[in-house]
């Protein structure tokens with residue numbers, strides 16, 4: 148006998164991107180540049196009071212986000228990264244093993260994990276032929292047992308976006324009894340005018356909750372801060388189920404300093420937006436199938452050649468992220484790092 152839940156045996160483990168000394172890491176959609184000096188200074192300052200517990204209510208950062216995003220502070224819940232908020236969303240919506248969580252597949256690999264940890268039932272909806280969310284199929288997958296729908300835009304790992312009109316259609320179709328979580332971890336990289344922006348819709352739809360993070364454009368992946376914006380009821384529930392003190396003093400201070408430096412951080416995003424076009428065009432020119440990306444990564448649809456491609460890149464000291472047998476997700480980083488990836492893709496036998 149064991150006290151451990153037997154269903155956890157089937158739980159897919161989160162596979163972190165590999166880190167190999169001397170290799171170029173394009174496996175985790177991180178930003179290649181370090182945090183800004185002003186942010187590092189705020190972290191050092193905050194570290195001096197590490198003997199004290201953090202502000203449980205995350206008061207200053209929540210207030211600062213409320214001002215920056217133009218929503219009431221009571222509608223914001225800050226978490227230990229947005230992946231933690233994904234788990235909290237399952238926990239606040241699902242109670243029975245028959246409760247359903249709908250999401251596209253392939254999408255962010257945490258969705259199946261948080262759904263299973265929450266002992267809910269995963270309902271997956273295949274991406275369409277263009278590697279995009281199939282919103283009509285997702286609407287069709289919603290049943291009276293559906294509690295939560297994850298929508299990832301831009302979608303990790305394919306980089307495609309959901310259009311505003313598509314999300315509106317979904318929100319209208321599912322009605323008030325289903326919570327729709329729009330995961331916008333990569334929103335800062337979106338340039339397509341038709342793409343959804345959750346903050347434009349969150350006032351109109353009480354069944355919408357928007358997830359954002361400081362891990363990508365704000366360069367704080369290791370510091371662990373994300374936030375959700377929804378109704379006060381959703382935000383309150385999310386705070387209730389979060390681990391106490393999950394957002395450290397260092398995280399709160401770093402996020403505030405990053406917001407102070409937002410203009411500079413978002414300015415650097417432009418370099419990635421330019422580079423992603425160059426990387427995609429190069430891969431297309433080599434004959435790879437790569438959908439247009441609105442994010443800081445590209446998706447190479449490789450089928451059975453996924454794992455061999457990843458191994459080949461590794462031999463060239465470039466780490467990409469294989470999702471065998473679908474494709475590889477490749478982070479767009481600094482120009483010379485992207486050059487190394489393009490060189491590896493060029494020498495891969497096709």
Ligand code: PMP
Nearest residue numbers: 228229230255303332360362373
């Ligand atoms: N959502 C998506 C789509 C992601 O790709 C990631 C990070 N890989 C996250 C959420 C989680 O980000 P974090 O927990 O670092 O905020």
